[in-house]
Amino acid sequence: MCTRYISPETGDIERHWHIGGRTPMRWVREVFPGYQGVFIRAAKSSAGDERELVVGPWGLIPWFAKERKLKFPTSNARSEELSAKASYKHPWARGQRCIIPAQAFFEPNWESGTHVPWRFTRSDGAPWGLAGLWNTWADPATGEVLESYTMLTINADAHPLMNRMHRPDPKRPPNQQDKRSVVPIELADVEQWLHAPLADATQLMRLAPAQAFIGEAVPRESGSTGSTSV
Helix, strand or coil, rough: CCCCECCCCCCHHHHHCCCCCHHHHHHEEEECCCCEEEEEEEECCCCCEEEECCCCCCECCCCCCCCCCCCCCEEEHHHHCCCCCCCHHHHHHHCCCCEEEEEEEEEEEECCCCEEEEEEECCCHHHHHHHEEEECCCCCEEEEEEEEEEEEEEECCCCCCCHEEECCCCCCHHHHCCCCEEEEEHHHHHHHHCCCCCCCCCCCCCCCHHEEEEEECCCCCCCCCCCCCC
């Protein structure tokens, strides 16, 4: 499961995904669960194929939540559970899919017997567009409305690179570890992911080829930007 990624600069997001002018919003560049991040969705105010940038916490707040802080993690969602799990089934059925822009994301490698963070960028130098779901939630105590999101993952046991990530489970056989990978949505497939019927969008839930990734071990403190986009 991915629990850290680097968001691109605002201008890079707008140019790459063809979204309007500069957006007067702020979010952190280095995003952890619970932090304010940015995602791209079909514009709620348009019946066409327009897109909009939205800022909200990374960690989907489901409709039944009584308060913003949850007792269970929702920053990642297993794709196999989307239609059945209470936290995600309504956004999934309603087509509330989104793209999460990422310049890089991080995963833990345990091949040495200890946690070594790896940083993943695209081999073509473009930003990642990672598959996600979003939800709108109103705080029952204050009426505050929050737009939140989750990052989708897919089984990567057969992937030659991503199956090297995450701590191995000694109780599972090597070919059934349920290693996970993010789901990259290629630029040519964005319209299908954001606007197509569920059956067509589901076809995009697949692993990217190993040659699409550049993966490298990095020091634990590397990658921190501490900055915000404006």
